[in-house]
Amino acid sequence: MKERVKVIDGMRGFSLIGILMANMLIFQYGIWGKDELQHFQLFAGDQVANTWLRIFVEGSFMPIFMFLFGYSLIKFKEKLETSGGKAKRHIVRRSFLLLALGLMHSIFIWEGDILFTYGFLGLIMMIFLNRKKKTMLIWASVLFVLTSFMGLGTMEATKEEDIRMDAYVEKASEIYTTGNYTEIKEFRNSAEEPLGLPPAAYFFLFLLSPFILCPIFLLGMYAAKSDWFKQPKHERRRYLVGSVVIVPAGLFLKTVAYAFPDSTWSGVAGMLGAPLLGLGYIFAFALLYTMGFNPLLALFEKVGRLSLSNYLLQSIICTTIFYGYGFGLFGKIGVLNGILLAIVIYSFQVAISHWYLSHWKVGPVERLMRMGTYWQWRSKRKQAVTNGVLVK
Numbered sequence: 427m428k429e430r431v432k433v434i435d436g437m438r439g440f441s442l443i444g445i446l447m448a449n450m451l452i453f454q455y456g457i458w459g460k461d462e463l464q465h466f467q468l469f470a471g472d473q474v475a476n477t478w479l480r481i482f483v484e485g486s487f488m489p490i491f492m493f494l495f496g497y498s499l500i501k502f503k504e505k506l507e508t509s510g511g512k513a514k515r516h517i518v519r520r521s522f523l524l525l526a527l528g529l530m531h532s533i534f535i536w537e538g539d540i541l542f543t544y545g546f547l548g549l550i551m552m553i554f555l556n557r558k559k560k561t562m563l564i565w566a567s568v569l570f571v572l573t574s575f576m577g578l579g580t581m582e583a584t585k586e587e588d589i590r591m592d593a594y595v596e597k598a599s600e601i602y603t604t605g606n607y608t609e610i611k612e613f614r615n616s617a618e619e620p621l622g623l624p625p626a627a628y629f630f631l632f633l634l635s636p637f638i639l640c641p642i643f644l645l646g647m648y649a650a651k652s653d654w655f656k657q658p659k660h661e662r663r664r665y666l667v668g669s670v671v672i673v674p675a676g677l678f679l680k681t682v683a684y685a686f687p688d689s690t691w692s693g694v695a696g697m698l699g700a701p702l703l704g705l706g707y708i709f710a711f712a713l714l715y716t717m718g719f720n721p722l723l724a725l726f727e728k729v730g731r732l733s734l735s736n737y738l739l740q741s742i743i744c745t746t747i748f749y750g751y752g753f754g755l756f757g758k759i760g761v762l763n764g765i766l767l768a769i770v771i772y773s774f775q776v777a778i779s780h781w782y783l784s785h786w787k788v789g790p791v792e793r794l795m796r797m798g799t800y801w802q803w804r805s806k807r808k809q810a811v812t813n814g815v816l817v818k
Contacts, residue, residue, distance in 0.1 A: 433655040433715050436723050438494055438730030440711050443772045444487025446740050447479060450764035452538045453744040455757055456602065458620055459595045466599070466757040475762035481680045482703075485696070488540065489642045489704030491733075495544055496551065496646025503555055504650075514552060520799045521548035527791075536741040537614050541734075543635065547643055550636050554644065559651035566644035573638045574697045587621070594620035602749055602756040610749055642701050658715040665716065668709030676703025728779040729772070732789035736775050743771055 451460035459465065463476065502520075503513040528542025554562055601613045617625070654661065679699025683692045714720060729736055746752035747767075759767065782789065788796060796802070 432723075432727055433658055433712055434494060434497065435727040435730035436715070437490060437708060437711055437726075438733040439726035439728065440707075440730070441487050441490035441494070442729055442733060442736055442740070442775075443768070444483050444707075445491065445737070446744075446772055447765055447768045448484045448487060449538055449740070449744070450768050451476075451479065451484070451761070453536075454748050454755070454759060454764055456595065456598045457537060458591065459598060459757070462591060462595045463761075465592070465595045467760070469760040469762065472761040475760075475765055477684065479761065479765070480684050481677065485700030486676065486680070486703040486707065489701040490708055491540070492544075492547075492639060492642045493646035493649070493704070493708060495547075496643040497650040498646075499548065499551065499555075500647050500650035513555070516799050517548060517552060517555075519801075520795065521545045523795055523798045524548060527795075531738060531741065533615055534611065535738075536745055538741075541737075543639065547636055547639060551640065551643055551647070554647060559648050562644045562648040562651065566641045566648060569637060569644070570641035570698075570701070573641065574694050576638070576693075576697065590622060591620040594618070599757050603754050603758075605750040607749075607751040610751065642704065645705070655712060658712055662713065662716040665709045665713035669706060669713055672702060672706035673710060674706075676700070676706050679703075725776050725780075728783055729775055731783060732779050732792065734795065735789035735791040736779065738791060739775065740771065 455463065455466060463472075499517065503517065506513040506516055522545065524541050524545030526545075528539045528545055531541055532539035554565070598613070601610060605613065649655070654664075658665070676699050679695040680703060681699075682689075683696030683699060686692050689695075714723060748754075748756045750756070
């Protein structure tokens with residue numbers, strides 16, 4: 427069990443570096459602006475860096491987090507049932523806590539939140555909690571194929587839509603660069619958007635999102651039911667085959683989608699390739715645990731054990747760097763420098779996570795989640811052993 431936990435923690439930590447790199451595009455260009463880079467000053471190497479991000483990173487690290495969330499849901503249920511606890515009651519509490527945390531994150535800090543979606547999915551996926559693993563795999567496979575065809579075909583933007591998008595990106599750039607906290611928060615939470623879609627369209631997309639996201643979530647639940655990652659060295663063949671087959675397939679599909687954006691099938695290739703590559707990364711990362719001790723893996727584990735706290739910390743750090751109430755560097759450092767900055771920030775998180783876990787067992791946000799889930803208000807400082815004596 428100890429080894430399995432290390433693999434899962436390591437994967438969480440690994441996913442966070444990819445999530446941060448992908449989110450750098452949103453932090454410094456905005457949700458809409460990241461696809462309209464012609465409005466910003468780019469530097470030498472930025473086009474190559476952007477291509478690398480789009481193919482190797484964007485859309486492929488969030489599925490790792492989603493997979494692990496589904497995995498942990500099953501293990502959380504099993505742990506509660508073993509101890510005689512009410513699994514569904516605790517899962518509902520945790521899901522509502524994630525909904526609340528995600529809502530506050532998106533309103534007060536940054537619009538690129540994923541926690542609200544996780545909370546919503548946690549409630550929906552409860553219908554699969556007691557299903558057989560074969561049922562989970564079938565549903566995951568069917569939904570994965572069906573949702574991929576939602577990317578079929580391309581829509582050419584009209585001249586009016588292009589003008590509206592240009593105006594929106596320029597306005598967003600001005601506000602995020604020079605605005606104070608209140609101005610940026612009000613702009614972020616306003617109903618203003620460049621597509622001119624009615625509110626009903628966004629509500630429909632919100633209802634549709636679980637069906638797009640849940641296949642990888644269900645695969646995580648299936649993996650937990652199948653006891654994957656419990657004994658990595660005994661599962662080496664699975665990881666090796668998964669890495670060799672799935673990673674190239676995912677990269678090929680994402681490359682096709684990026685190289686031929688106007689193709690009828692490019693959307694399907696992108697929607698298939700992004701989560702497929704994420705699954706390949708999961709197998710490749712697990713394979714590292716079959717090769718003996720690697721100190722780099724231990725660093726990923728430290729960050730992964732504080733995944734919620736580190737995810738929110740990334741938002742606080744980056745909005746401070748790029749928004750007007752901080753350093754106001756929105757749209758100014760470039761894609762390549764954004765990747766390098768992500769590595770620096772992540773390195774800082776590795777150091778701070780190592781220090782924190784030498785003093786406490788649970789992260790600050792994780793502790794709040796645990797208190798709300800279990801209704802236990804005690805927090806424990808990490809016990810240490812000094813000269814053979816237990817020190818509290």
